[in-house]
Amino acid sequence: MYVKLFAGLREAAGSDRITVQLPAGATVADLVAALGRDFPAIAPLLGSVRVAVNQGFADPATVLHEADEVAAIPPVSGG
Amino acid sequence: MAVAQRDMIEVSAESLDKAAVEAFLEDPAAGARVVFEGIVRNHHDGRRVLHLEYEAYAEMAARQMAAIAGEIKRRWPAYRVAIVHRVGRLEIGEAAVIVGVSTAHRADAFEACRFGIDRVKADVPIWKREFYADGTSSWQDNHC
Numbered sequence: 001m002y003v004k005l006f007a008g009l010r011e012a013a014g015s016d017r018i019t020v021q022l023p024a025g026a027t028v029a030d031l032v033a034a035l036g037r038d039f040p041a042i043a044p045l046l047g048s049v050r051v052a053v054n055q056g057f058a059d060p061a062t063v064l065h066e067a068d069e070v071a072a073i074p075p076v077s078g079g
Numbered sequence: 080m081a082v083a084q085r086d087m088i089e090v091s092a093e094s095l096d097k098a099a100v101e102a103f104l105e106d107p108a109a110g111a112r113v114v115f116e117g118i119v120r121n122h123h124d125g126r127r128v129l130h131l132e133y134e135a136y137a138e139m140a141a142r143q144m145a146a147i148a149g150e151i152k153r154r155w156p157a158y159r160v161a162i163v164h165r166v167g168r169l170e171i172g173e174a175a176v177i178v179g180v181s182t183a184h185r186a187d188a189f190e191a192c193r194f195g196i197d198r199v200k201a202d203v204p205i206w207k208r209e210f211y212a213d214g215t216s217s218w219q220d221n222h223c
Contacts, residue, residue, distance in 0.1 A: 006136055006206060007206035007208070008206075008218040052139055052204070055136075055138055055139035071136055071139065074220075076200070076202070076204055076205060076206060077205070077206050077218065077220055077221050078140075078164055078205030078206070078207065078221070079175065079176045079221065
């Protein structure tokens, strides 16, 4: 599954898109755990990250599907 | 009475057009129009800021802004709502965001506009990077 990255998270990872392997039925919480395990460079930032699924914020229990558009959203600073 | 109007929602790489926002907010039933502009300032935490860059998850940002406009209309009797945000490089003094609301009376317009900008700063996926006089830069966090 592809995960979009932005701002400081994108720079820490060195890419605006990373790939993680998740088992069927994996949740948003599983995704965050996998990101921390597979990408040590962004692990310190994940505590403040929110996950968006199909362009809306998703809670940790949300189940992911292969076709979902998934993004890791670091703390925002618009306005 | 006014009929329901769609909202003005934009994530734009071009200079924001305050006059266009004000014109959009016009409604014969509206007796109040409050427009908030967020402007790039030249300092932050005692450091001199030279310019900013805003990055957006543009599709989601527009969707979140539209949802905020919808929430404003559910909570206040607003005739028109505009939320526009700039992205890319901005110089000192340029507008980064404009939130505008028109309503029948002033109290609703002030409250709804304040609610709108607060929600934009909390829940719209846009990020600001400040560039300082000493050559460094840093991503900001609204701490919402």
